[in-house]
Amino acid sequence: MSQPASADPPPDPTTSPRAAAASALAEVVGQERPAQRRGAALQAVAALLWVPQAVLIAITLAALVEGTALPLGLAALAGFYLALAGLRIGLDAWGKRIVHLAADRVRARLRGRLVDALARWSPMDAGAPHSGAVAALAVDRVDHIEPYLTRYEPARLKVAVVPLALWCVVVPLSWAGALILLVAGPLIPVFMALIGMKARQASQRQLAEIASMTGYLLDRIRGLVDIRLLGGVGGATSALAGAADRVRRETMAVLRIAFLSTAVLELFAALGVAMVAVHVGFELLGLTDFGTWGAPLSLAQGLLVLMLAPDFFQPLRDFGAAYHDRADAEAVALEAASLLGRHHASILGSGAGDVPSEAAPAVRLAGVGFAYGAGRPVLEGVDLEIRPGSRVAITGHSGAGKSTVLGLIAGFLGPDAGHIEAAGRPLDAASADAWRARIAWIGQRPHFVAGSLRANLGLYGAAAEGAELARALTVANAAEVVDAAPRGLATAIGETGHGVSGGEARRLALARAALAPGRDVVLADEPTAELDPETAAVVADGLLDLADGRTLVVATHDEALAARMDIRLAVIGGRLVAAEAVP
């Protein structure tokens, strides 16, 4: 039985990659292993129920040919046969259902872990995985674990149990028939091992080719506007056709080898059945007298051997077909393990809403040091005191650590050294949520979640309507942004909706902050970066209007904006100094 997930050692880079992949997969499957084995066992039992069914058919047909009386009435025989069939179908479906539900739980849990890890990943940590890659892993690739659990594992159990059991039924009837199976059968897994690897590589290459084909197509569709504007549709179409044809020819050349190999396997299975049939026929004719244990083979026994032969080979073929499922699942498990195991900076607290802290919003950093992971320290011995209601600019070169200071104040990061106090309390996991409940964040690239403009403006919990909204839009100079949106406040924005430009996004973020008067600390990260001077001035005006009566901290390299603050500080060489001291 499998170990609980926590007992598994983390993948050790020094062990072989195969072992690492296997242990990553075992960790993902975790406590579902028993359920998954139960389901596979039921399927194996269902497969074995074919034996009594075949016995019934053999007895009936033999009686018919030999002219003896049927052992049971025809109705009873048919009823018994159908009852066995029902049981077989039912057990098989039950087993498959169990395995599917187990695979569901495995996927749900892995997705949950990925989502949680992503949520706690500090927004300031540039080492965070690319959002598109996480989405692809958690949404689509996680599903690749399912075939491994629902196909590969049951096939593996069946291949270990069913052929052996059927062979044991055949041996006492006809050792020659059993011998034929014994010779033909194990050859299949041997060939699978030899050729399967090659076929798998071939099919992987083929898949990669087709994937790159899809990428090529998507690339061109994304750029269709440009292609049209350049009059290049004809050229792109023939290039696409040429590429597709090339991929097809190369793929077929590889597949031909793979198919030839599997054809040889099929031939073994088919010839195995045919040889059993011919041998049994000769035996029944009395033309040979070897192959049985003394007494000649009866027709019923001969028919039984014939009917069991195909089912002897079937699990072997199923296992061959499911062989690559494991490698797919291992690849996903490894990818997930590397993401979950990666060191990263985490936010303080849970990111849940809380009752805002009460005391005046003073912020104090004392001797704060910070480094991302094992990297060079970004900040060292930073002391900073922000009095309630003051307006502070933090300047410095890009990468100097301006945003890191802001992230520390927002509790997006915990300091490595020193301590931070916010509103009179140490800023830690216990107090971070209450402190953040009074922060308005104006990011460098404000993100709007999929939803209406109104819902996004109300992200801080205030209803975006009426006089409050009008006032907020005026403060942020954002009224015209709303007016220009196709459906006003009801316009869907975000990932799936109407796009907004950089300047518009920042004005909307200001309006969002203005709607929440309780958030009396405004933290703005490069609010004017990448904007043209006029738009930058509009955003700066909005920011200062917004900050009226609130505490404002701005990280910026915009001199014009910094000049409008009460206090100017600069991050130089990991230390925070008064900007006047900058040479």
Added chain:
Amino acid sequence: MSRRSAGLWTVLAVFRRHHGRVLTLGVGLTAATLAAGAMLLGLSGWFLTAAAAAGLVGAGLAFDVFGPAAAIRFLALVRTGARYGERLTNHDATLRVLASLRLSVFRALAARPLPALAALRRGVALNRLTADIDALDGLHLRLVLPVAAGALVLALAAGLLAWLVAPVMALVVGVLVVGGGLSILMAGRPGAGASRRRGLAQDALRVRLLDLARGRADLTVAGRLPAQTGACGKASDRALAAGRRLNVLDLRSEAVLSATVQVAVVVALVLGVWLAQAGTISGPVAAIGVFAAIALGEVLAPLRRGALEIGRILLAVRRIAPALAEPLAEPLAEPPPAAPADPGEPQAGPLLALSGIGFAYGGGRPVLAGVSLTLRPGDTVALVGRSGGGKTTLLWLAAGLLRPDAGTIHLCGRPLADWPEADLRARIGLLPQRSELFAGTIADNLRVGAPDAPDALLYEALAVVGLDGTVAAAGGLAARLGEGGAGLSGGEARRLALARLIVRRPPVLLLDEPTSGLDVDTATQVMARLRGLLPQAAILVATHRAGDLGNTAGVNRFRLSSPPAPTTDLRQISID
């Protein structure tokens, strides 16, 4: 049903027109594989029982063993050979069909109006398109092939059983046909609903995850982080629940198919016993029916996946078929070599004349009102003003990507709408604010709009934008770019897109922020070299850094106000 099947016929017609022979061959070989398998078991069963019957009466030596034995071995070989041929043919056919489907969809998309194309960039529409094409992949392999080959084999089996055994034995095939049809009917419609729900839930999960990944800072401050992870969990649960429903349908259709085979076996057995007891047929012949029923189960098995996917496939067919069927919406002839207005010769009239243009998006607030502008050969006009002021809109109108609500636009004295697309594109080159580069070599990218351009022309364009050194260092024109032009910095990508346009040498150049991402010196040099290369081109530039145009003589700067003034006649409001 008829509307749906009409779409299906359209798609199938595309398949047949392009690859009729190879598809027919694939169906034939599949049928041969299945038939050989069924006959192998049927013949073996008969052989055994007949041999036993002969052995019983002591006629063993007189029984012809070699004919049936050879036939059995022959069928085993045929089955293997046909299987090999079937796999080769059907994979080849699928790859061909896939390629031509993608090509047809690409052509159909390329013919859409440009504003609709611009909207396609957004991920979800693109995802849906890929998913639809992927779903159509199954049309041949999992629907047409099993149904067509299965029908062939079952018809053959019915004929053989009626002839060899007894007409009533064809009933066995009847049972299989009814069961197979039933499983498709049972799974088809609910399967389509469930896979649609799963697709929607997965889309929702993807969007919520992206929001979580990109909006963590805002969500954390807003105290919405647990709510967002919860929403992700809910979407995942919905997707898994739909998957469980699909699994139930799958198991049900598998159970129906297995039960069908079992019932067929029992029917064959009971009929065989009756007929043999009545003396109509011999015992060995009765066995043929039973073994054929067992073997024909293999014909039904492939229907299972097709049954589950039929709804999804038909949905994809319905969405894609119109694109395949419709005649192209706009003429797509490539730019003819025929005389584009020669920029070398000064012309009497203006190249481009906009007069009294008014425009509003979707009936909203007007973005432009009463704008007039004239461009003559050699003119450089800069549109300045802050973002959102309508600069881009004006360029799109001038390029014919949008139609003005009021006013007229003339190119070389002819209304813009009267120009065939290819001629229009040959004369007006627009560099949009965001342009896409492609995976492939630098030369591939530069030749998108000029497939026959010689290398010298490409180098010349690269020199104008100041990328010649960068490209030479990266390995020349054959240097490869990743998807979307990955491998270049933002400023380099911008300049390569401009070079791509310069290679075509249009007499009118509309450039939207051509120098964004460049430092002032580089930007000024690029614009000066561009003017040097194309002295007679009319250039209209939208920029918020008008200084980049340098002190080039004859640059006029115009300011678009926002909200628009009642009348903005750019011919009059020259700032310089």
